[in-house]
Amino acid sequence: MADGKSGRPLLFKGGLVGQLNLQICQEGYDVTRLSDRALRKLTAEVCALFQKNLPDVKIVELMLACENIIFIVVGDHVNLQNRSRLPGRIAKCVVKYLRNSELHRPSWADRPAKRQVDPPPVRGIVDKTVYDVLRPGVMISSMVLKNAHPVEYSTTSGVFVHNAGGTRLMTAATHGIDDNGQIWQTGNKAKIVGRAVQEIPFTDISLVELEDGVNTSKQTFENDAGVTPNFTRLATMDDIRAFTVCYLNSPYTGNMAGNIVMRSVKLEESNHPAEDRIRYVVYQGLYTNQVEDNESHVQPPDGTCGSVIWDDDGVVLGFYHYYIEEGDFAGYSVTVSASEMVEAGYSLA
Known part of the structure; x- marks a missing residue:
């Protein structure tokens, strides 16, 4: 996988490695078996330590990759030149730092109050039935x-x-x-x-x-093997989560299989009086035969947004959010964890 043609030696490249002698939050976390709630807790502890000791380093997101590497995403204004002051190990994982702009999110992803109005480009056959x-x-x-x-x-x-x-x-x-x-x-x-x-x-x-009279079914379409997946429940904050195989089926892509290869918590500032000032929103990184070198494989278009993501047990893991088209993270898709739905008071119908 490291010949430069068939793949990359690491799934996630890029980022500046912190000072390996500086270690924080080393106990109490098994990163191979973390629930969304535990990942939120780890993120909150890391942010509190940074706010106390490195107040100029504003954390935007903490990302845990399947390779047991933690990426700390910081604001674009943060000076990363002096890496000797940046912790290089968190929860016994090597830590890399990168700026928010290096993720190349779609422009609307960081502006949740705005709607995207450009029609998506059509790539291939689309089911408009x-x-x-x-x-x-x-x-x-x-x-x-x-x-x-x-x-x-x-x-x-x-x-x-x-x-x-x-x-x-x-x-x-x-x-x-x-x-x-x-x-x-x-x-x-x-x-x-x-x-x-x-x-x-x-x-x-x-x-x-x-609307009244709309006929519905809770089952999606059958897969390539002729089996109709059965959704059992929404994933919760307390599920012990591993990096796992997952599936989606959208009118833009048909049946797709992939792997959850990244989990993250993004910090969002809320102005709502009934909410905490900082919201910790859980996401997942999805790999579906990503971009390698100059070859572009499966690239779900914008219309895939909203598609349900599920695992072999029929547990709804999340909902498709966006695809990253450029930069070191090109080829990955981002999904919102279904546990956010449960926390908001919803259950599978």
């Missing part, structure tokens, strides 16, 4: 305005959930929904399916209230 039954993995659309002109933007339907009051809702990608919230199935016989009524902050997940 207006199915009689709405289920996970169906193309859904919303009309947005760009330069005073309506533009159709399409994403992928997620799963059906219940809120604490028992109301049945569907998950969808927030940035693919206009301010009026109206969603339909696209095609020659476009039909309204519902309206977004709530958003989970900083996750790009909205909840859609379905």
